[in-house]
Amino acid sequence: MSALExxxxxxxxxxxxxLDGxxxxxxxxxxTALIGPNGSGKTTLLRCLAGILQPQQGRVAIAGAEMGLNALTAKQRLGFAVDPTLLPMLLTGRQCLELFAGARGLGQIPAATLDLAEALAFSRWLDQEVQAYSLGTRQKLGILLGLIGEPPLIVLDEPMNGLDPxxxxxxxxxxxxxxxxxxxxxxxxTHALEVAERFISRCVLxxxxxxxxxxxxAALAAIRRDPGTSLEQVMVEALQRFGAPRTD
Amino acid sequence: MPQRSSVATLAQMNTYFHPRLQESRRVAANRLRRLLRLWPQTLFHLAATVALLALLGAGIARIDGDRIGLVLRLLAAQPLVVAIAFAAFGFAMCRSATLALRTELKLGWWGAAPVPEAATRRSLHLNAIALTLFGNLVILLVLAGIVLLSRRSTPWFAPLLLTASLGFWLGSGAGYLAVRRLAALRRSRITQLHSSAALLPLPALDHAQLRHLPDWQRRETVRRWRSGGRNWQFLALGLLVPMGMPLLPLAGLLLLGVALIWYGLALRASEDTLVHATRLLAALPLSFQRFAAGTLRYPLFAWICASTLGATGLLLQSARPIVAALFILAIGLGGLISLCLSWRYRHRPHLARVRASAEVSLLLLLAYQLPMLAPLLALAMAARHYLAARSLA
Incomplete structure (x- = not known):
């Protein structure tokens, strides 16, 4: 069964x-990395597939569950990183994680999430209120909330923004x-092609x-093998070929 | 070179006033252009407004201006009360508007712009003065309208206008100075003032599967309460206290007033949190029923507290138990309708507020004419909104 259709x-x-079909x-x-110039519809696509926006036409299925027909099951199979601007300022990071864990039907914060918090150097912020967080720290919490429970499909919108190396x-x-x-x-x-290039197994424009x-x-492996090219270069060529508008 | 002259004007303005004024002017110009571009729609709205105004005018013409004039003449005989009441309104209006503008200029998209402090200060002055003038104009128009409707002489007009206007200016000035004082406080002090940590932990309030959601509502309430968002209502409550009132009824009145003010704030904070939580939890597998159960707990707790305090206050004022019971029922139903509307319009909170005001007013009118029918209608309306909210999920 496909993770996303x-x-x-x-x-x-x-x-x-x-979004036009x-x-x-x-x-x-x-x-998979979803790339495209500003205004190409990346965020709209992600919000449509997460059920936040209702598309005018078409269907979205997450691990077999159709978002339009059975949103609850579809969302159960989806992890969507939270926009840092939506985080509740008055709750602590741990309280936010407990809230999301409860909403996903988990009794407590999974150990894997706490391990990731440790790896992201977020543990020391767990019991601080969100209003005390920096932009990068909020971004980390948004990612942790999206990954909680490790569902079959994980969707992240520019997750590297504000993160330290x-x-x-x-x-x-x-x-x-x-x-x-x-x-x-x-x-x-993402826009960070050089970051995505080494880790992804597929890329769509x-x-x-x-x-x-x-x-x-296979195409990505060929790009990686060729020292004279990069995903960034290939993407720029593709943009030129498909006539992407230059706004700068 | 119109573009260059426009930029020069902007630069010149920036030295005197904040560029936010230019922004407002340009936004207004864009809106006007949009209205002209969509002229059929504009024409329809204009026609509808004229029709509504005509209806309103016809309604106003039926008001007995002499009777209102009599009330106003009595009020003019109590200049201190009138002055304090208008001072309270002026204070609340100017404080909240100046604080909102100051926050926007400091933390909004102009926050990092190189704007001189004096220009920001002058703009805040200008905004406060313009608002106060507008408020005075409204007072003048309302009083002048009553003079027009009155068939007798109106000796109360000048003293009342003068007293109201003076009170309004003084209150407005005090509101402005209160914001200036707040700006002068050190950050740590402000943070301390607005702390949202509750005095008592209430773990029983928590929802088993949506932990901390009721706590979020509670903390938002506490934060707003401590930041003094409803201080002006206390001032209004103070005005209601008659001179020489015995101690027990006075305690009862204060208890009732505080309960109502706090309940209103708790309900509003809970509903705002509900809207925020809707956006936060949008991509989660959360049924509406569970979300509603999670966001109902704190408003329910607030209703129980406000009912207990308010009913005690009424009994201390020697009210009959049936009045206390009706009070509990009334605030419960009002809160329920407001909450159900917030669930229904969780993506359009402004509409929820407008409808809540309209429907509660309608129910009050109905309760006046057909008291037995009002609670039933209130329950039916709440049920209708709940079902509509559930169907959206």
Missing amino acids: IAGLVHAYGPQRV VDLVLQPGEF LSAFALKQHLVRLTREQGCAVLLA LLGGKLVRDWDS
Whole structure:
């Protein structure tokens, strides 16, 4: 069973069609980077597949459960990192984790989450109120909340923003472990191609509301083997080929 | 070169006032352009507004201006009470508006802009003065409207306007100075003032599967209570206390007033937290029933506390037990409707507030005419909102 199936997804803000018939299937264990220029619809796509936005057309299924028909089951199988601006300022990090653990039907914070908190150097912040956190610390808490319970599909939107290099490395190692050992599929929207390049097994390019390129693990391996090229370069070439607008 | 001259004007303005003023001007211009672009819609809204105003005018024309004038003449005979009441309104309005603007200028997207402190201060002055002038204009228009409706001479007009205006200016000035004083406090002191740690732990309040959600509502309530968000209501309560009131009824009145003020704040904080939690938990596998059960506990606790305090207050004022029971029922039903509306419009909290005000007003009117029917209708409305909220999940 696929970890994620998106078919014919359409979403528009007023007359502006941001997603224009997106199709995507992720298999368990795939670590996929979703790339694309600003305004290409990455965040909208992630919010649609997490059930936060209701798409106008199309279907989303998480590990076999359709978001439109059975949102509760679909969300049970999805981990979505929380936007740091939405965190409750008056609760502590541990209280937030306990709240999410309870909502997922877990009796307590899983040991794996506490281990990841330790790896991200977040443990010392667990009992502090969120209002005392820096941007990077809030980002860490948002990621921990998304990964709690290690569901079959994990979705992260620019998770490396604000993370120090050690924490970013620890997170990437953890995500790779989740895909290889637990069979979780990870979908990660990012601009940091050089960061994604070494860890991902697949990369898709979203442009003008459509997925226009898909690099599988063999294509990525070829890029990695070639010292004269990089994912960044390949993406720039793809953007030029598909006529991405230059706004700078 | 219109662009260059516009930039020059902006630069010149920045030395005197905060560029936020320019921002407001440009936003207003954009809105006007949008209204012109969507002219059929604008025309429809204008026609609807004119029709509503005509209806309102017809309704106002039926008001007995002489009767209101009599009340106002009696009020004008008590200048101190009028002045204090308007001072309280001026204080609340100016304090909250200045605080909101100051926070926006300091922490919002202008926060890091190189704007001179004096320009920010002048802009806050200007905002406070403009608001007070606007408030005075509203007072003048309301009183002038009553003069127009009155068929007799209106000797109360000038003294009442003068007293109200003076009170309003003084209150507004005090509100502005209160914000300035707050700005001068050291950060640690402010943090301490607004601390949200509750005095007593209440683990029984927690929901087994949504731990800390009721605590979040409680802490938000405590934070707002300690930051003095409802101080002006206490001032209004103070105005209700008659001179020479015996001690026991006085304690009862104060208990009732404090219970109502606190209940209103707890309900509002709980509902705001509910809206925030909806966004936070949006991607989680959480059924609406569980979410509702988790967010109901603290408002229920607040209702029990407010009922106990308020009913005790009423009994201390020698009210009959049936009145105390009706009070408990009334605040319970009012809170229930407000909460159900917040669940229903958890993605549009503003609409929830507008509808809550409208529906509670409607129920009060109905309770006046058909007292037996009002609770039933309130329950039916709450049930309808709950079902609608559940269907959205």
